[in-house]
């Protein structure tokens with residue numbers, strides 16, 4: 257039989273004209289792009305065609321598999337503690353503003369005896385990254401070997417580290433390209449990006465936090481639900497017990513966005529306090545992860561109150577070279593934005609806060625840039641609260657005060673002050689499982 261021959265232009269044309277890609281086209285283009293045979297400009301055109309034309313479920317599943325096959329698969333089935341096998345459960349968020357939930361969640365879930373291999377990423381654009389946040393802790397490092405990850409999971413139960421270069425390398429290359437070509441907000445590309453990493457990571461169960469709203473990639477509940485359903489199906493088909501929560505991302509989470517600021521807020525939650533919405537999300541996701549790992553009938557709030565989750569946090573940070581008791585870096589410069597009228601806060605715009613934190617130095621504009629641990633935004637009011645003209649709305653923090661103008665510009669209309677209080681509700685707006 258003569259082997260089929262592919263070329264980038266005909267693959268691009270197929271999708272541009274609204275047709276489904278064949279399995280052979282998908283396998284070839286993903287592997288050829290990773291190997292450098294398909295060029296960035298060709299993959300950009302294909303990513304845009306996928307964003308505009310969409311993909312069938314079969315195509316998304318095959319694209320995910322092709323991305324997994326560009327790298328190694330990790331294996332956690334051999335983990336043991338006290339002679340008993342350990343069950344691994346991971347969580348992945350589609351990305352939000354002030355989303356520091358991984359920080360208290362991983363040690364909390366581990367404190368009930370599950371192993372949490374949290375392979376995380378860096379922030380890009382307006383959304384923060386877990387690794388950038390944790391690097392605010394003096395000495396902490398994210399580049400661990402597979403042996404170090406295994407040791408920490410068996411001894412401490414939780415590890416938050418960078419996915420190695422060998423894990424789904426196609427996604428690393430494609431995600432960076434999508435970020436600079438306006439092709440992030442595509443359901444097939446987000447689903448395959450997340451699920452390729454999570455399946456390759458080898459976790460036995462996975463809980464997805466699919467964000468919906470102005471500060472999320474999915475602006476509507478219908479799109480978020482579709483994304484969640486596709487990821488849940490792909491995960492379960494690959495043997496990973498996967499479920500998803502849909503959670504609101506119109507308002508930023510907690511009271512801070514920025515690296516050291518968010519670590520400090522996470523420590524408040526681990527000490528049994530912290531903003532109510534951060535606690536709500538942490539507990540909802542913890543319940544989902546514990547159930548996925550076979551643990552029922554416990555109230556995860558208990559181990560926040562009694563300090564057991566904090567003990568795991570301290571062991572996890574120390575195990576990765578960090579000093580959990582060291583002071584966190586604080587910005588040399590801060591500037592307050594005040595309310596220009598009295599009234600009730602109708603909303604705080606998550607996207608505006610995310611962009612402001614990024615511009616103040618908490619995020620990067622180009623791949624590989626250093627971020628400022630100290631930079632970010634604190635908001636002093638929440639939707640529904642009364643303010644009087646002159647009250648502080650936001651404090652901006654940075655090491656480079658020439659950034660204040662850009663931060664203030666982003667925050668100019670971020671707090672809407674009116675006369676009516678908005679309806680307040682739970683952050684959790686839905687749940688998606690394989691049979692729902």
Ligand code: URA
Pocket residue numbers: 349350351431440445446447449450
């Ligand atoms: N997170 C990912 O890992 N990939 C995406 O495409 C979007 C969010």
